Each structure stands twice: as structure tokens, then as C-alpha cells.
Amino acid sequence: MRIAPPLQIGPLDPDAQDAVRRLAAETADHDGVAPLSEQPLLHLGTDADWLTHVVAHDKHGGTIGYAQVDRGGDVAGAELVVHPDHRRRHTGSMLLRTAERDARLPAVSGAPGQRGKPLRVWAHGDLPPARAFAAARGYDVARELLFLARPLAGAAPSGTAQAPDGFTVRGFRPGEDDDAWVALNARAFADHPEQGRLTADDLRARAAEPWFDAAGFFLVEPAGGGAPVAYLWTKVEPGQPDGARDGEVYAVGVDPAAQGHGLGRALTAVALEHLAAVGCDRAVLYVDGDNTAARATYDRAGFTTAARDVQYAPAPATMS
Template sequence: MTLEAVPSPLPSATAAAVTELARLAAQSDDVNPLSEQTLLHLNGEHHGDLHVLAYAGEPATLDVTGLHSTPGDLVGYASLGPDGSAELVVAPEARRQGTGTTLLRTLLDHAPTTLRLWAHGRLPGADELAAHFSLEVARELYFLSRASAPLPEITWPSNIEVRTFVPGQDDTAWLKVNAEAFATHPEQGSWTQADLTDRLNQPWFDPEGFFLAVDRDTNELAGFHWTKVEDNEGEVYVVGVSPTHQGTGLGKALTLQGLHHLQETRALDTITLYVDGTNTPARRLYESLGFTTAALHVQYAPTTV
């Protein structure tokens, strides 16, 4: 096996090979091994990102930059963000051969104390690999699912009006409220204009499913519900409420707005979402609306002494 650790950006052929590797692993495991953020960061230059590539044998030819223009037999991949967040995937046929161990050791070499490694679906072997390196569960992320069923009517706070997102017009206001609503969230709250633009440019983006709640008294954005539809599956992509409007029932109203849109306007039978294990109020709300746990994702970190 040959290992290569390279900074962003990846050559397009290598990025495509990583995407295909993730697709095959998801097909085998029934869970995506790499997050949307990681997949988006395969293309383009993202300062501080590190890509670790594992090849069976020698990788293929080099291009003029010294990176591999063709990916060879890629059997493993790991990503490491500047904040220590990491993910890894090993081809199903290459597992139990030391590839995952080698990838994780490389990640720890680069981030010995700050590493935060996601295990999506917490598949068999994830705990074993983590224990081998004295990593412990530091965070849980619940993946919830809801089958089509009658929804409650929406009750809006009296000073709220609802409209849909206008790209270019609402970007700055949305980023501000998103940062405020998720100030303690290590990923969502740090989104930049580039992160937003990446998603606005995705094939699945639909402004008609991106709802904004505006305070009539101040004309300021009070909250939002961004829905996502991909592969005929709906998702509560992100719901956020400004701190000044929390506790008013706006979060539930926005959630229902998106659910009605996905279930009735888009006629989708299944709606999914992700919610942090520590967000007890949100989990209770989603459970009250018929969501149940479909999978659990965990994040491992070095054991604290």
C-alpha cells in the first residue's frame, strides 16, 4: 500500500475517484461515509484541508504539479480539516488489511490532540479502531426519519411573515442569523459566504424550499428553514432561529412550514434530518412530529487525561 498526504486542492481525477470510493462504500454499508462538507471540499482550494490517499500498490502518473493526475487503485481516503474534524473511508474489499489503521495513524500524526473523527452509522469495527488508538466518543449526531403522515397546522407568532430566500439579496442576513443561531455549533455556525455559495450552486438547490421568517416590526430576519430534496428524498436541511426570537414558537412553526412543503407540495414519502445529541429541545420537537432514529453517527476524539 502507498500513502499520500496532500493539501487542497485535489486534481479533478483524484476527486472523482474519492467520490466513487465513497459511493461504493455507501452502497455496501447503507450509510454515506463522507459528509456533504467533505465531498464539497474535494474540489477547489480550501485552505487548511489535508487529503490522505491510500493506494493498492503504486499510484498512477504524476502531473506537472507533482500530484497524481490519475488516481490508480484508490482503496482508502481520509480528510482532515483545519479544526481537526476528520472522516475516513476504506473500500469494502480492502478492509481488515490495515488500511483504516494506517489512515487514522496519519491523521493523528497531523492532529494528535485536536482530531475529531466521525464514524457515520457507527459500523462494526469503528469502535474497535477507535479503541486501538485510545479514542473515545466525544459527540453524537442522530439521523432521524419520518414517514408521510398528517401534520399539525402551523401557528405563527403574530409579528412574523414568511417568504422564500432570494440568492444574492438574502445571503448576508442569512449568514448573520445562521451564525447567531448556531454560535455553539462547531460546523454550522462557522459557515462563510463561500460555504453558502457552494450549496446554492448545487443541482438540488431550490429557493422555493428555503423559507425565511421576517419580523414585521424590525424587517429583520428572525429565522429560517432550508429544505433539501435529492434522490427523491426530502430533508430538513437546517432550521435556525435568531436568539431574540427563540422561545416564541417560531422554531416549531418553521419546522412545520418545511415539512408541509416536502410532504404536500413535493409529495415525498420520507423526510430525514440530522440533529446533535446534545440538542434535547430539538430532538423532543422532532419526536413529537413523528421522527424516529434511523442511525447514529459518533465523533471520536483523543482520550483526555
């Protein structure tokens, strides 16, 4: 029987992708928080110059660790997971060293004049072991992503959420609105390291997921017609137990040219109304810790911080 090498770098075949998904699920059951976010899971089958897959195996060839390095943005973003039964055996250090090496690679193989990018490593849930791991390797917190939640009991009755004067809200039409949404999303999140990079292919990949429901996707247009100026996307994972169903305010984007009209506040109200109507018990969302405007909107809507994810970066003294 052929045994996989301890560390394997390169594209993942379907069996390897399934092994990483099982690793992530088992780790989530143990830690109480998912170790990999949605984007790297969607990219498990992607083979591109700007993306690196790293799989760690035990002596029997089983998958015990995984890292993904995305060099497609201004920084190289990495996500790592090590099975709970195989921690403190240098697997995490080996994955991190590989991510550090790959962060120095160009986004496109052979591209002239390209240098490596700063490395940022996500720690979902900011658990104590992750903090200790980062501190021991000279990493500091560079970014904070807050997980906010609020109960939906007492949410506004259906039909009461309204767009501000001069605007209308309508449903997203898959296949017809794709390009308009991509352009709007790029404008709304021009400074966001992940969201603003989404393409039509990324949109279609999410539309193929079991949770996607076009009825929970809304566009805002000027009342007199024209291109959309804001959007709301909600997400409800299937299979959640009765009485504990979370509905996510997946994304709210407003064109900078349309800010100041209360569209973010109005779309938050639409989201709460919709999620309550489809039977969710709690509304949740993610927001960057330094996004003071969005946090103020969500504070007014009754959200509070339930958890946080952090992105670590090498401290200046550790960078070479």
C-alpha cells in the first residue's frame, strides 16, 4: 500500500478534499468552532497559481492537518487546522512554516517583478491554544472579525421593513443580476481584503451550495430605475434543529455613492424580518472590529458580540 508523504503540497483530488472536510468537521466538534471558513472550503477543488494546498499525514497516510494559502489579494491569507489528537507534535509549526514560505511566492508563477506578500493567518474563535501558538511564534493580532448575534423573538412583523424614500427593494434574479451584483459588490467592498474580490464564478459557486435561497437575496434600486445601489444577502444553513436555528446576515453592501440614505439600516431591518419569517430563532453576522459605522448600525438593531475571529501577522521583529 502506498503511504502519502508527511507533507503533501499541490492540488487536491476528490478523496483528499473529502478528507480535509472530515478533518474540519471533527475539529469543529472538538473545539466548538469551525477551523476553516467558507472560502477555503469552497476552494478545496481549486488549482491555481495564487492558491496553495498543504496536507499533513500521519504515518498511516491519514489526514491530520491542512493549510491553505491564498495569495490572490494584497496580503497572503492562510487558514490552518490540526486534528485535536495530533496537536503539540509540530504539525502546526510545519504547516505554518510552509505558509510563511509560500507567502513569499508571486501570485502568478513566473510573473516578473513580483515580490511576496505579507502573511496573515486566521484563528477562528480566537481560542486559547491558538493564542498561545501565535505568541510562541512571534505573531500579533492584525485584524479582528466579530461574530454578532441577536434573538429574533420580537422582530418586526412581516411587511413592515421599508426602503428609504427614493429607493425600492426587489429580489435578486440569479443569472440576470450576476454581473450587476459583482460590480456593486466590488464598489461597496473596494477596501475589503476578501469580499471585494468576489467574481461571478464565486457567486455561482455559492449559489450551488445547499443553503442558497434566492428568496433571501435582495437588491436596492433607485425608485426611478437604474443599476442597483445596495444589496442584502442572507444565509440559513439546512439541517439545524428546531428552536436553535441561526439565520445569517451574510452580506450587506452599499455603493459609496449611495451612502447617507440609511440603506444599511433599512436592509438590516429587512434581514431580521426575512429571517424571522423563515423560522430562524437567532440572527447572526460577521463584521470587522474596526468598521465603526457598521457596528453602530448593528448595535442599534440589537446585536451583541458572541465570539470573535482574529487574523495574526508576524511581529516586525520576526519578519525577515
